[in-house]
Amino acid sequence: MLPYMDQVLRAFYQSTHWSTQNSYEDITATSRTLLDFRIPSAIHLQISNKSTPNTFNSLDFSTRSRINGSLSYLYSDAQQLENFMRNSTDIPLQDATETYRQLQPNLNFSVSSGNTLSSDNTTVDNDKKLLHDSKFVKKSLYYGRMYYPSSDLEAMIIKRLNPQTQFMLKGVSSFKESLNVLTCYFQRDSHRNLQEWIFSTSDLLCGYRVLHNFLTTPSKFNTSLYNNSSLSLGAEFWLGLVSLSPGCSTTLRYYTHSTNTGRPLTLTLSWNPLFGHISSTYSAKTGTNSTFCAKYDFNLYSIESNLSFGCEFWQKKHHLLETNKNNNDKLEPISDELVDINSNSRATKLLHENVPDLNLAVNDIPSTLDIPVHKQKLLNDLTYAFSSSLRKIDEERSTIEKFDNKINSSIFTSVWKLSTSLRDKTLKLLWEGKWRGFLISAGTELVFTRGFQESLSDDEKNDNAISISATDTENGNIPVFPTKFGIQFQYST
């Protein structure tokens, strides 16, 4: 489950129109959430509360060998932050947990079409956005978290300086371990690329991250007039000034939708030239209630490789009834996707309708222009070809939107997450769901030992085979034991 403060942070980004999908840090977020999801390792309870519309606090409590936890406070002056926040009873499960990250293709499609359609709603939206940009008010977020009993402190400040830039300061302070680290981030998002400059006091680390989006405008080829995909290339460079240790990596991400079913899929390819590590992932949302991911790692120097698989199975309650859809209007700002889909659908309706009907226009024009018959025929053919290809785009687009809407309008009650790695011989199992206003996640991580080969099929059949002591495992009797087991409860108002 997403911690409460992460939900507030997400709401802050949404209310200040900051997109996180362009961040290089999150370029492999989809495969990371599907494969490396966090398993709670103890009994964990989180109670959170919105004390005023702009202040949020949270109490964490966990029993791991002894009782410990943390207290966090957050203040933000962002307006209408409460509209983007939900308590644990109302929040949809797909918003409360990390899952397949749907990207909004970074194309200026609606903008360009909006310019041509003077009476279009998108124009109004764009104007509003521009107005918003010109009247941008600096927004900030202050966050502090104190752990007990160790009294370590985590602090963060985020300042949205203007629509394109953001400054972030993160700090960790601990007297016990005499650890004091401050890290500053300066991020600049110009829609087409996001650049990030980072400086940390630990080892005087300097970093630069960049992510560039290709395919920002629709292709001119007939076959792909509707550009439903995005191609991004990112890189990061690090240098520790004290130890002079460098670091770098580069990643390519391709995100697209299946044109027939409208289901999204993500491909990434990462390369770390210093360590010779290549990693490729393929993630696909195969239906409204299932997601699959595969990852292949390969090291050029040690010739070691690893294959990981992950999947998610969502359990649905039922679809929203037509009558309930009216209630959705006021909830609109909650999810960015919903808003974007709605604005897209407005453009969709108008795309092919926008084509001027030359049959009608031509009837009026001949008196003034006197177009020869063969030219008129050519013009008509052109219009027909143009409008039919636009129709094709609309169909493709509506398939994708239909699929997205189906996910967004579903009420999910729980999700099973599974992930396994062949080389590490581990199986992670996590259940997340809602129960009486509580968000619960419970999971375990199983490690296969010597008898792995013989018993694999049995264990696959019975995923819940847990709880065998490690001493038995050493004898070779039982091939699997849990390294982690925990349950987490979250309640927020």
Place this chain on the structure above:
Amino acid sequence: MSFLPSFILSDESKERISKILTLTHNVAHYGWIPFVLYLGWAHTSNRPNFLNLLSPLPSV
């Protein structure tokens, strides 16, 4: 302050600076959360009870 050569600062000044740094660190460490709470209190129009801001438990 050991990274500075001895001829730049005398031992007393080094000690004084490190004391000031420790004090600043202490103030920042323990003052940060009260500062966040104060910001929340000062920017809320009805000036809520400080205990309400402090308590993470849902208020009735």
